[in-house]
Amino acid sequence: MAKILIVDDEKEVAESLASMLRPAGFLALLANNGSDGLNLAKTEHPDLILLDINMPGMDGGDVARVLSDNPKTKNIPIVYISGMVTQGDEDKIHGRVLISKATPAGAIIKKIKNVLGMAL
Secondary structure (H helix, E strand, O other): OOEEEEEOOOHHHHHHHHHHHHHHOOEEEEEOOHHHHHHHHHHHOOOEEEEEOOOOOOOHHHHHHHHHHOOOOOOOOEEEEEOOOOOOOOOEEOOEEEEEOOOOHHHHHHHHHHHHOOOO
16 A cells, blocks of 8 residues: 655645545555654655645645655655645646646546556
């Protein structure tokens, strides 16, 4: 079972993402800010991190840089999530997949499986 760390300052969004991941066979861990996300990434070693871009304090870009600079976390795939983009405007940012929070659950699961190299 792949372990997914969701880092989002909006508790409802994080819980919604977790509730769509669990039935698909993923273990979901939640962090409500960048600092907590960094700590969980270091202790839990998730298989992938869903990382909100816009967060107060330490934003997603800051978190991604710290993770990339740490030998223990630098190889964890990061998928950015944002409410600032719409489905269809998704692309990559800094070479990482970007998903709109408005993307349907099935498409989010498919993108996560693709990043993890899992069979679809």
